[in-house]
Amino acid sequence: MTLSWYWPTPNGKPPLIAVLSVIVPLAVLLLTASTVDMSYNKIFYAIPRMLDFTKNLWVMPDWHYVPQLAKKMLETVEMTLLATALAILLSMPLGVLAAKNASPHPIIFRITRDLLSFIRALPELVWALVFVSALGLGPLPGIMALSLVTVGFMGKFIAESIEVVDAKAIEGLESTGCTKFQSILYAMLPQAVPDFIGSLLYILDHNLRAASILGLVGAGGIGYDMVMSMRLFNYERIGMIALSIYALVTLLDRLSDVFRQKALGGILNVH
Amino acid sequence: MSIKTLPSRPHNLFPLWLSLALALLWLIIWDLDVAFQDLVYGIADMGEYLSRYGAPNFSNMSSYLHLMLQTLVTAFWGTTLAFIMAATIAPYAARQLTPNPVIYRIARELLNFMRAMPDLLLALIFVSSMGLGPLPGVLALSVHTAGFLGKFFAENMERVPAGKYEALSAVGAGFTQKIVFAAWPSMLRESVGNVLYIFDRNVRMAAVLGLVGAGGIGLELHDALRLFKYNQASALIIIILITIVAIDNLSSWIRKVLN
Numbered sequence: 001m002t003l004s005w006y007w008p009t010p011n012g013k014p015p016l017i018a019v020l021s022v023i024v025p026l027a028v029l030l031l032t033a034s035t036v037d038m039s040y041n042k043i044f045y046a047i048p049r050m051l052d053f054t055k056n057l058w059v060m061p062d063w064h065y066v067p068q069l070a071k072k073m074l075e076t077v078e079m080t081l082l083a084t085a086l087a088i089l090l091s092m093p094l095g096v097l098a099a100k101n102a103s104p105h106p107i108i109f110r111i112t113r114d115l116l117s118f119i120r121a122l123p124e125l126v127w128a129l130v131f132v133s134a135l136g137l138g139p140l141p142g143i144m145a146l147s148l149v150t151v152g153f154m155g156k157f158i159a160e161s162i163e164v165v166d167a168k169a170i171e172g173l174e175s176t177g178c179t180k181f182q183s184i185l186y187a188m189l190p191q192a193v194p195d196f197i198g199s200l201l202y203i204l205d206h207n208l209r210a211a212s213i214l215g216l217v218g219a220g221g222i223g224y225d226m227v228m229s230m231r232l233f234n235y236e237r238i239g240m241i242a243l244s245i246y247a248l249v250t251l252l253d254r255l256s257d258v259f260r261q262k263a264l265g266g267i268l269n270v271h
Numbered sequence: 272m273s274i275k276t277l278p279s280r281p282h283n284l285f286p287l288w289l290s291l292a293l294a295l296l297w298l299i300i301w302d303l304d305v306a307f308q309d310l311v312y313g314i315a316d317m318g319e320y321l322s323r324y325g326a327p328n329f330s331n332m333s334s335y336l337h338l339m340l341q342t343l344v345t346a347f348w349g350t351t352l353a354f355i356m357a358a359t360i361a362p363y364a365a366r367q368l369t370p371n372p373v374i375y376r377i378a379r380e381l382l383n384f385m386r387a388m389p390d391l392l393l394a395l396i397f398v399s400s401m402g403l404g405p406l407p408g409v410l411a412l413s414v415h416t417a418g419f420l421g422k423f424f425a426e427n428m429e430r431v432p433a434g435k436y437e438a439l440s441a442v443g444a445g446f447t448q449k450i451v452f453a454a455w456p457s458m459l460r461e462s463v464g465n466v467l468y469i470f471d472r473n474v475r476m477a478a479v480l481g482l483v484g485a486g487g488i489g490l491e492l493h494d495a496l497r498l499f500k501y502n503q504a505s506a507l508i509i510i511i512l513i514t515i516v517a518i519d520n521l522s523s524w525i526r527k528v529l530n
Contacts, residue, residue, distance in 0.1 A: 005448065025351055035344045036405040036486070046401035053400050078299040085296050121515045125479040126492065126508065133496045134320050140305045213391040216482055217493070220303075223391075227483070230395045242392060249387040 062236035069225070069237075073244055075139060076221040080211045083143045084204055087150035094151065095158025101170070102162050102184050112155070120152030124210045128219040139220030146207055146214070154203055161195035162188050201256040208252055212245050327509055328502035335488065335510055342487035343514070345405045345480065346473040349412030353473075354466060356413065357420035362450050364421060365428035367436050370446065382425070386418030390476055394485040405486025412476060416469045423465040427458035460529055467522040474518050478511050 006012045033039070094112055096102045103109035124145050131141030169187040178186070215223025222241060229237035300307075329335075362368045364378035390411045397407030435453040444452065455462075481489025488511060495504040 005451075008452065029348065029351055032344045032347065035341055036348050036409050038348065038406060038409070042401060042406055046397075049400040050397075053396065075303065078303050082296060082299050082303070082305075085292070117516070117519070118512075121512050121519070122508065123475040123479050125482065125489075126511065129493060129496050130504075130508075133499075134317065135309075138305075139303050140309075143303075143305065209389055213389050216391060226392055227395065230399065242388065245389060245392070246384065246387040250383060253383070253387075 056233075056235045057239045059236050059239070061240050062234075065237055065240065069222075069240055069244060072215075072222045072225055073248065076211045077208070077248070079139050079143050079146065079214070079221055080204065080207045083146035083150060083211070084200075084207055086143070086147040087154050087203075088200070090147070091151045091154035091158060094155040096162065096184055096188075098155055098159035099162035099188075100159075101165075101167075102180075102188055104180065113159070116152050116155040116159075118152075119148060120156065122149070124149045124214065125217060128214050128217050132218050137218040137220075142211065142214040142219030142221060145219060146210060149210075150203055150207060153206075154199065157199035157203075158192065158196060161192040161199070164195075165191040198260060201260055205249075205252055205256060208249060212248075323501040324505035324508075326502050327506040328500075329506050331503070331506075335491070335507060338481075338488040338491055339510055339514055341405055342477045342481075342489075343474065343518075345408050345412065345485075345487055346470060346477040348409040349416065349473050349477065350466065350470045352409065352413035353415075353417040353420050353469065356417035357424050360417070360421045361424035361428060362446070362454070364425035365454075367431075367433060368428060368446070368449060368454065378421075379425075382418045382421040384418070385414055386422065388415060388418075390415035391480070391483055394480050394483045398484045403484045403486075408477060408480040408485030408487060411480070411485065412473050416473060420465060420469055424458070424462060427461050427465075428454045431457045463529055464526055467525060471515075471519060471522055474515060478515070 007014050009015050094116060097104070097108055098112040098116055100109060103112070127145035127148055128142055131144050135141045135144075165188050169191060170183050173183045173187045211221050213221075213223045213226075215221040215225065216227050218224060222245065225237065226241050228234075229241065360378055360382060363370070363374050364382055366375065369375040369378070393414055394408055394411035397410050401407050431454055435457060436449055439449050439453045477487050477489075479487075479489040481487040481491065482493050484490065488507060492504060492507045492511075495501075495507060
């Protein structure tokens with residue numbers, strides 16, 4: 001079918017770059033297949049077991065588990081909100097220092113940028129492992145891990161949205177003799193707010209997903225119950241947990257869509 | 272016109288929002304029962320604790336490098352399979368291309384569902400049905416991130432000017448031809464950016480998938496910390512850090528070249 005198409009090139013054949021961009025990744029996949037145990041046998045062997053697993057999920061939910069489920073889900077949401085709030089607090093100053101036009105000195109700009117990308121590099125779960133081994137089990141290490149990684153991302157986003165603000169407002173303020181701090185506060189930050197709300201919603205979404213798996217290493221939230229019921233083949237609970245995570249993530253997704261439209265439509269008066 | 276007809280100055284709602292947010296946070300801290308003062312008392316201990324990571328032990332370097340390679344390959348396979356799934360589903364979830372509204376809804380909800388399942392939960396499920404090893408990790412990553420990529424691709428397809436689709440329909444192009452000749456050439460740049468973003472994300476995720484037995488370097492780190500082998504843990508963290516920073520820089524370089 002593809003061969004009978006007339007491509008928009010001088011000779012009507014698919015362009016070389018399109019062909020290469022199919023062949024090269026396929027070649028890499030074939031070469032690395034053994035590293036990831038990719039084999040027909042393994043996949044076909046797994047299909048009946050997958051079906052079996054899915055069949056096992058169709059059981060009556062364990063109603064006695066509902067109060068604990070609700071408590072753990074609430075804990076997950078609370079961890080998300082608290083970690084995000086802490087991260088906002090810490091990343092505001094760092095974001096300003098890491099923006100080229102607001103930073104007091106190029107060296108400070110460089111150092112903050114590198115610091116932020118260093119914090120951002122490791123995934124939450126790695127930090128959570130380290131904090132759990134330092135502080136013990138519970139939501140506190142989870143909150144710390146989440147807010148640390150979020151500071152890395154949020155600082156970068158804030159810096160980027162400050163860097164693209166309209167320079168006219170800054171010039172206007174400077175012509176009236178304001179200080180650097182005043183121009184950051186009254187010219188740069190207000191213009192960065194819509195961008196900032198967009199990245200905040202993205203971060204909330206990301207953090208909710210991350211918080212729901214942090215329990216895996218004992219750092220609070222629904223993740224611990226998830227792993228435990230999986231290990232104990234407690235199918236009644238697995239289904240309930242998966243469904244409630246799905247419901248929560250979807251709810252936040254829809255809410256943030258509505259909120260984003262409002263914020264961009266200027267209905268939300270935040271400054 | 273008199274001055275009275277001017278609209279009144281909008282209310283400044285910021286103090287209200289701020290105090291509501293602070294009240295909520297206070298409630299959360301009270302409910303979670305987290306004691307931040309412990310952190311303040313613990314700073315001296317924290318210094319001692321961090322000093323245990325001071326001497327990274329690279330004696331198992333070759334096995335660590337092998338695990339890191341496995342992690343990277345897992346991320347690559349996961350991203351490629353996600354790309355294939357996403358590219359197949361996305362046209363049905365794009366308003367201009369979808370054959371009918373019911374299929375559009377189904378495709379959207381399917382992508383939404385894939386996105387909502389955490390990849391570690393999927394990895395747990397796949398590990399229990401196909402055994403330990405990187406293969407369940409690959410499948411978990413690909414199912415989860417296909418949801419993201421599919422959404423990005425569908426949005427990109429919806430942003431393509433409607434005239435391009437119309438022009439191709441006018442010369443008799445079918446569904447597949449519209450995707451290949453109208454959608455992809457116009458959205459190639461954003462889509463490459465999206466794929467790179469997902470690859471970055473998958474490398475990070477693949478580094479921790481080992482926690483549930485799905486291959487890669489994560490299990491080694493977990494074991495090192497559980498056995499209090501801080502020197503090995505710090506060597507592993509350094510390797511993961513260097514790899515992720517290198518991948519990040521590579522992808523931002525590719526992005527710069529494309530723009």
